[in-house]
Amino acid sequence: MHNAEKDARGMAEKRQKLIEAGFALFVDRSIDAVSLETVAKASGVGVATLYRYFGNKVELAVAISEWQWREYLNTRAQDRNMGNCTGAQIFAYYLDGFLDLFRSHRELLRYNQLFNIFVRGAGADDTALAPFTRVIDGLAKRFEYCWQLGASDGTLRTDTPWQQAFSTTLHIMLAAVTRYAVGLVYNAGIDPETELILLRDMLMKQYAV
Numbered sequence: 507m508h509n510a511e512k513d514a515r516g517m518a519e520k521r522q523k524l525i526e527a528g529f530a531l532f533v534d535r536s537i538d539a540v541s542l543e544t545v546a547k548a549s550g551v552g553v554a555t556l557y558r559y560f561g562n563k564v565e566l567a568v569a570i571s572e573w574q575w576r577e578y579l580n581t582r583a584q585d586r587n588m589g590n591c592t593g594a595q596i597f598a599y600y601l602d603g604f605l606d607l608f609r610s611h612r613e614l615l616r617y618n619q620l621f622n623i624f625v626r627g628a629g630a631d632d633t634a635l636a637p638f639t640r641v642i643d644g645l646a647k648r649f650e651y652c653w654q655l656g657a658s659d660g661t662l663r664t665d666t667p668w669q670q671a672f673s674t675t676l677h678i679m680l681a682a683v684t685r686y687a688v689g690l691v692y693n694a695g696i697d698p699e700t701e702l703i704l705l706r707d708m709l710m711k712q713y714a715v
Contacts, residue, residue, distance in 0.1 A: 517559075520549075520551055520555060520559070521559045521569075522573075523549040523550065523551065524545060524546070524549045524551065524556055524559060524560070524566065525566070525569055525570050525573050526549070527545050527548040527549035528540075528545045528549075528566050528567070528570050529570045529573075529574065529613075529617060530548070531544060531545060531548060532567070532570065532617060532620060533613050533616050533617050533620070536620055537563065537567055537620050537621065537623075537624040538624060538627075542556055542557075542560070542562075542563055542566065545566065563624075563628075564624075564625060564628050564630050564634055565634070567621055567624055567625065568625070568630070568634060568635060568637055568638050569637065570617070570621075571617070571618070571621050571638045571641075572637040572638045572640075572641055574614050574617060574618075575614075575618075575638070575641045575642070576641050578607075578611060578614060579641065579644065579645055582603050582606070583648075592655070592656070592659050592661040593652050593653065593654075593655035593656020593657070593658075593659055593661045593662045594656055594661035594662050594710075594714045594715070595661075596651075596652040596655065596656075597652050597653075597656065597662060597710070597713065597714065598710060598714075600648075600649065600652060600675075601675065601679060601706045601709060601710065602706070604679035604680065604682075604683050604702070604706070605683070605699070605702055605703065605706065607680075607683050607687075608683040608686060608687055608698070608699070608702060609699070612687040612688075615683060615684045615687040615688065616684075616687060616688050618680075618684065619684050619688060645676075646669075646672055649668060649671075649672045650668050650672075653668035653671065653672075654668070656713075660715060661714060661715055662713055662714060662715060663712075663713050663714070663715055666713070671713060675709055675713075678705070678709070679705065679706070679709070682701075682702060682705055683702060686698040686701075686702065
């Protein structure tokens, strides 16, 4: 039993090394530009070992995205005790998370952009993307709770279905912080964070009572 546990731990460590090496390389060079052989070499394992964990680059890219987003969302969930908060306060914390991404997690935003381009080009189907999708589903469930709480305590306008509000806010804020993080914006000398805060405040005014 002890050897089996040790072997399982060793396998998990090798897999994580591959994921971390892949993330660093993909962010630096783009996913398409990096071979699996390069990832294996950077992580200190053989190519044959890499293929035991990931059958192709899509599987590795999905695993990296799942890891990065799960780590980030778990950290956000642990950062604040939301037990006594109103629905509007939780909604504000959710929106502030996008500003936190821009301020402190620009590599994740860059990777997410590269990931979306790569998996679409690779024709990845729902089954291949399932590990990543489950993480986003978890975020959606948290948002649904926020929306239901806001309806019951009267702090959020919930005439809009939560699914639509979640999709709208997620895509607007994520697109904005990503474009600022990677420099895909018209630069008129305006502080990016000022505009992002304005966008956050506009969404608060749209949905908070």
